[in-house]
Amino acid sequence: MNPLPRNLSVGLAAAALFLAAGASQAAADAGSPAAFAIRLPVALAADAPLQRVALPAEVLVRLQSPGYADLRLFNGAGQPVPMALAGVAAARAPETSVVLRAYPILGPAGTAGSAPLEGLSLRIEERQGQRVVRVNTPGTANAQANQVVRGALLDARSLRQPAARMALDADLPAGQPVTFEVQASKDLKTWRPLAETVLYRADAATAAPAAAGRLGTEQIDLHHAELQGHYLRVTWGDAAVNLRGATLVTSQGAVARERVSARLAVPPLAHPRELVLALPFATPVAALTVTPAGSNVLIPVRVLGREHREQPWSPLASAVVYKMAIGGQEQRSGPIELGGASVREIKIEADAKTPGFAAAPEVALQFEPVQLVFLASGPGPFTLAAGLPSPPAAASAYLPLASLIPGYQPPQENSLPLAQADVARADLPGGLPAGGALVPAAAASDGISTRSAVLWGVLLAGVGALALMAWLLLRQTRRADAPVPAAPADAS
Structure with a gap:
């Protein structure tokens, strides 16, 4: 029997056992703290x-x-x-409720809708300790009779935060849908629309017991409008509405998520216009902050990245990094957004028209939470x-x-x-x-990468295994071709 197949089988079995052991070890590693x-x-x-x-x-x-x-x-x-x-x-910023009193807007009777108020200015009058808002037109400026409530004015000038939403404190006519329009103005003359809603109150005498008393959107979304220094005008057409006031909810809106930060241990600078860093992790990076050394420094930079040394550099972002004293206070540049890039090497290039970095800058990483x-x-x-x-x-x-x-x-x-x-x-x-x-970042070199070293190691191991098999094959062939010595003659 030729021993070559047996050697080859033993080698293949050993390789299979090695691969199986490696896979089992990887699985065991993932399940072991x-x-x-x-x-x-x-x-x-x-x-x-x-x-x-x-x-x-x-x-x-x-x-x-x-x-x-x-x-x-x-x-x-x-x-x-x-x-x-x-x-x-x-996270959402804390909300604050502000109650605004409604001042009735008096206008001529017999007009329909809010169209007669468009393009006309309003004036505020004091009447026995109460404020009344009138439509200021030549035909009605001095008229005291035939005046009806055409809407209401809210004084929102003291608001410091954006208005998120508004709820009206109003009595509605029964069985009649009422459209409320909300507008804003700084001078009581030029108005811009903010929102509108339709409310409906069922007739208590005819409504079913299970029917809702009021239908429609009670909370009017104001989309975080900036209303500081503004008046609000609420109009509702010809409906018999008694508006006493409104409650405004103010808030700064959604607070930006606080990112997770980590400092980068930057190695000594080898080139003033180029800093290449090898990152020891694969987590996507949301942003990068670069603070140059020294004082009153401003440098336009480019940030590039790649997964390994065999890949070309890909641009990630461009920005201006600086550190300077303005008004007696030190000002530093903000984070450079990288968009969640997952790279193993980062290059920071200073503009060729500048001297570059005098020393290694401070670098910090930001991750999305x-x-x-x-x-x-x-x-x-x-x-x-x-x-x-x-x-x-x-x-x-x-x-x-x-x-x-x-x-x-x-x-x-x-x-x-x-x-x-x-x-x-x-x-x-x-x-x-x-x-x-x-983060213990190392200076990336132009030598052979770990990935390439592993690939070369596998390749050399394969060549060595082939060489060993060829040598065994040659040895077996020589043994088979060797002449068999003749048996000695019988002396008798």
Whole structure:
């Protein structure tokens, strides 16, 4: 029997066992808290099966998958708990209610709709301690008879915040839909439309017991209009309406989500107009802040990125970075938006018409806030783990929110109790740096990349294996071709 097939079978079997062992090791790593780069204790909220935890910067700067695939939450038994990935909704600013008194607008009787008020100015008169607003026209300016209420005026000049919505305090005629139009003006002469709504009051004598007393949109959306220094005019045509006033809800609107920030440990500057940084993570970057060293410095820059050294540079953003003293206060440039780019190398290029950077600038990263929604199943304590050298498939760890939260309605996840990841007790080799998350960025070189080194290593190993097989084949062939020595003759 030729031993070559047996050697080849043994080699193939060994390679298959090696690959299977590697796959098993990757699966075991994803299911073992000790295999992750960082582990943080999580303190749960009391008596809540469904909770959420915000991902701190210390976690985001150690993920090796742009889809957060190398992130797990383990219970005390070392088992991953069911979880879903979710963004963080923008918070809403606090709202304030302001009650405005209505001053009736008197106009001539017998006119229909609000059209007679268009293009005409109003004047405010004091009458026995009360304000009355009149339509200022030549034919009616001095007329005292045949005046009816054509609308109402609200004084909103003292408002400091934008108006979100308005509710009218009015008596409506029964069984008649009434259209209210809301307009704004600074001079009581030129008006701009803001909103309108239709309200209806059922006749108490004929309405069914289950019928609603008032129909229509009671809250008039004003779309956060800036009304400081303005008057509001509410008109309703010929309907017999008694408007006593209105309640305005003011708010600054949605507050921008606070991003998660991390400092970048910038290496010494090798070229004044070029800084290339290798990032040790794959988390998408929302923005980058660059603060030049020195004082009274202004530099136009370009930011470029790429996944690895074999790729060409792709432009990400252009901006002007500066640090200067204005009016006795230091002013610094804001963040440079990168749009959630996931790159492993970033190049910051200074404009060729400038001297560039005198020293390495301060660089900070900003990430969009992300939270884990999870089911606190199993015993405690719970551990948040992040960062694997070879992250598993992106879709393997997370459930849809609709599967995790019964009867899910967006954004229901933001009302869940908030668990806390204890960054101060993080299990990290070498400990955590002082002053927040610090990304140990290295200066990217033009040498061979890790990816290329691995590919070359695999290629050389394959060539070596082929060479070994060829040598074994040649050796077996020589043995088969060697002459068989003759048997010695019998002396007898």
